[in-house]
Amino acid sequence: MISIKEFSQIEYLRPDVDALQNQVGAQISRLESASCYAEARAAYLAAENAMAEAFTMGTVAQIRNSLDTGDAFYDGEMKYINLVKARLIPLEKRGADALLSSRFRPDFEAEFGKQLLSGFELKRKLQSEAVVPDRITEGELSMKYKKTAAGCKTEFMGETCNFYGLMKHMESTDREIRKSAFLEWAKLYEGISDKLDDLYDKLISVRIDMAEKLGLSDYIEMAYLSMGRTDYTRDDTAAFRSQVRAVIVPAVAKLRKLQAKRLGVDSLKYYDETLLFPEGNADPIGGKDVLVPAASGMYHEMSAETGDFFDFMCKYELFDLDTRPGKQLGGYCTALYKYKAPYIFSNFNGTAADVGVLTHEAGHAFAGYTAFRNQPTVRYLASTNEINEIESMAMEHFAYPWIGDFFGTEKAEKARYSHLFNALAVIPYVAAVDEFQHLVFEHPEMSAAGRRDTWKRLENEYMPWRDYDGVAFLEGGGFWMQKLHIFLHPFYYIDYALAQTCAFELYGMMKKNRQAAWASYMKLCRSGGSLSYFELLDFAGLRNPFLEGSVENAVSHVIEELSVSQRDLEV
Numbered sequence: 001m002i003s004i005k006e007f008s009q010i011e012y013l014r015p016d017v018d019a020l021q022n023q024v025g026a027q028i029s030r031l032e033s034a035s036c037y038a039e040a041r042a043a044y045l046a047a048e049n050a051m052a053e054a055f056t057m058g059t060v061a062q063i064r065n066s067l068d069t070g071d072a073f074y075d076g077e078m079k080y081i082n083l084v085k086a087r088l089i090p091l092e093k094r095g096a097d098a099l100l101s102s103r104f105r106p107d108f109e110a111e112f113g114k115q116l117l118s119g120f121e122l123k124r125k126l127q128s129e130a131v132v133p134d135r136i137t138e139g140e141l142s143m144k145y146k147k148t149a150a151g152c153k154t155e156f157m158g159e160t161c162n163f164y165g166l167m168k169h170m171e172s173t174d175r176e177i178r179k180s181a182f183l184e185w186a187k188l189y190e191g192i193s194d195k196l197d198d199l200y201d202k203l204i205s206v207r208i209d210m211a212e213k214l215g216l217s218d219y220i221e222m223a224y225l226s227m228g229r230t231d232y233t234r235d236d237t238a239a240f241r242s243q244v245r246a247v248i249v250p251a252v253a254k255l256r257k258l259q260a261k262r263l264g265v266d267s268l269k270y271y272d273e274t275l276l277f278p279e280g281n282a283d284p285i286g287g288k289d290v291l292v293p294a295a296s297g298m299y300h301e302m303s304a305e306t307g308d309f310f311d312f313m314c315k316y317e318l319f320d321l322d323t324r325p326g327k328q329l330g331g332y333c334t335a336l337y338k339y340k341a342p343y344i345f346s347n348f349n350g351t352a353a354d355v356g357v358l359t360h361e362a363g364h365a366f367a368g369y370t371a372f373r374n375q376p377t378v379r380y381l382a383s384t385n386e387i388n389e390i391e392s393m394a395m396e397h398f399a400y401p402w403i404g405d406f407f408g409t410e411k412a413e414k415a416r417y418s419h420l421f422n423a424l425a426v427i428p429y430v431a432a433v434d435e436f437q438h439l440v441f442e443h444p445e446m447s448a449a450g451r452r453d454t455w456k457r458l459e460n461e462y463m464p465w466r467d468y469d470g471v472a473f474l475e476g477g478g479f480w481m482q483k484l485h486i487f488l489h490p491f492y493y494i495d496y497a498l499a500q501t502c503a504f505e506l507y508g509m510m511k512k513n514r515q516a517a518w519a520s521y522m523k524l525c526r527s528g529g530s531l532s533y534f535e536l537l538d539f540a541g542l543r544n545p546f547l548e549g550s551v552e553n554a555v556s557h558v559i560e561e562l563s564v565s566q567r568d569l570e571v
C-alpha cells in the first residue's frame, strides 16, 4: 500500500545524511554477515529502500527548485543535496561489493535475475577515486558550455531572441522571415564557434584521460559502459548506421523533394525544412485546459491501465505544464520512488511539442508507473535509453486515433503526417551525429578544422538534401556545433534512432492488430529494467534493430504511408 499525497502537500524533509549512512551501513554489515538468504535479502532491500526514500526527498527539492528557480529555500537545498551526493558514493560502492561477493549471490540471481548483479558489476568498472577530479573538470566544462550557449542573444523583429526564439521564426510561413531568422541563427553560432571548439577540445581530452585511468581501451568503451550498453558494440552501431544509409536516407531525400514541391520552392533550403505545409504547421487547438482533458479522454479509451495511470497523475498533481516567469526552461519526466509516482515537468508553448509532452513524456511516465507496480526492486524501474525511448515513442503512435482531439478534426491528417514524417526524417541526422562522435574519439588528434571536414562529409552522406544557401560557416561543416548532446551527453543519441526503429515496428503491428501491439508494449512496460536490452526486445516480440533487414522491415510501411498521404494532402 502506497501512501501518497498531492505533490503540493508532500512535506519536504532534508535527508539526514549521517543517519542515512548509519542506517544503510548497518544493513550492509547485515548483508555481509547474513547466515541465510532471507536475512541477506531483507538487508539488501532495506538498504535499497532507505536510499530510495532519501532520493525521493532529493527529487522533491529538485522539482520544486525547477518550478520556481527564484525560491531561495529549494535553491539552497539543491546545493546541499549535490554536495552530500558525493559523500554517499563510498557507501554505494560498499553496498555493491557486499552484494557481488555475497555467498548468497546465486540466490539473488535466482530470484531477481542476473540483470541486478550485472548492473552493479558494470557500475563498479566505472567507479574509481582516480577519476573524481576529471569528473569535476568535465562538469565545469559542461557548465561553461551551457553558459556560452545560453548567453547568445540577438535582436530579431523587435524582440530579444536566443537560439530557441530564432528557431520558432524559422517555422514562419513567410520565407523571407525564415531566411533572415536562419542567417541570424547561423551568425550567433559562428560568433561562439572558437569558444565551442576550445571547450570541445578540453572535453575530449578529459574524457580520454578518464578512460585511460579506468584501464579501458578508449573513451568509446567507457561511454558504452556508462550507458549500460551490455548487449552491443561499436561494430553493431556501425552496421545499424549502414542500414540507415541504405534504407532511410534515400526515402527521406524523396520526401524532401515532395516537401519542396508542396511549399512551392525550387530547392529546399535548410530554413525550409521545418515548415511542412505552405499554410503553416499544425498547432494544437488550445493550452493546458483543453489538452489535459483531451489526454484524459484518450487514455481512458486507450486501455484500463492508461486510464488508471492518468487519473493517478491528475489526482496527485503530478504534472506542471504551463510556462511561468521564474520556471526552469525545457521539460522532463522524473520519478518519486517512495510514492511510486512519475512526475512530468514542461513549458507549454502552443506548438505540437505540447501534445508531445502528453504522449511522449506521458509514455515514459506510464512505463515507470507500470514498472513500479510490477517490479520488486527500484533498480528495475527503468531500462536503458534504447528501451525507455521505445515506451515513449510508441505511445506517440498509439495516440494517432485521437490526434484530432488535440489538433482539431480538420488538421488531424496534417498533424499525423507531420509527426510521422519528423520521426523518420530525423533518423539520418541522429546517425550522422553518432558516426561523428565515433570518428572524433577514434582520432583524438583531429583538429577543429578536421572536425568540420568530417561533419561536412557525413552531412553529404546522411543528408544529401541539406542546403545552407551559401552560408560559408555551415557549408564548411559548422553545423555539428549546435548539437548539445555532443558536448553534454556523448554517444547518447543513437538510442533515439534504435528506439524509433522498434517504435515503427510496433506502429506497423498497430495497423494490423492493435491488440497484439498493445500486448507487446505492455510486456515492455511491465518488465522495466529487469532484463537486458536484447532480452527485453525478445520478450516483447520485437526484432533486434542491429540485424540486417530490421530497419527495412520496420520502416517500409512508414515510407509507404508517407508517400500515400502526401498525395492525399496535395489535393
Ligand code: ZN
Pocket (backbone or CB within 6 Å): 360, 364, 388, 389, 392
Ligand atoms: Zn524520451
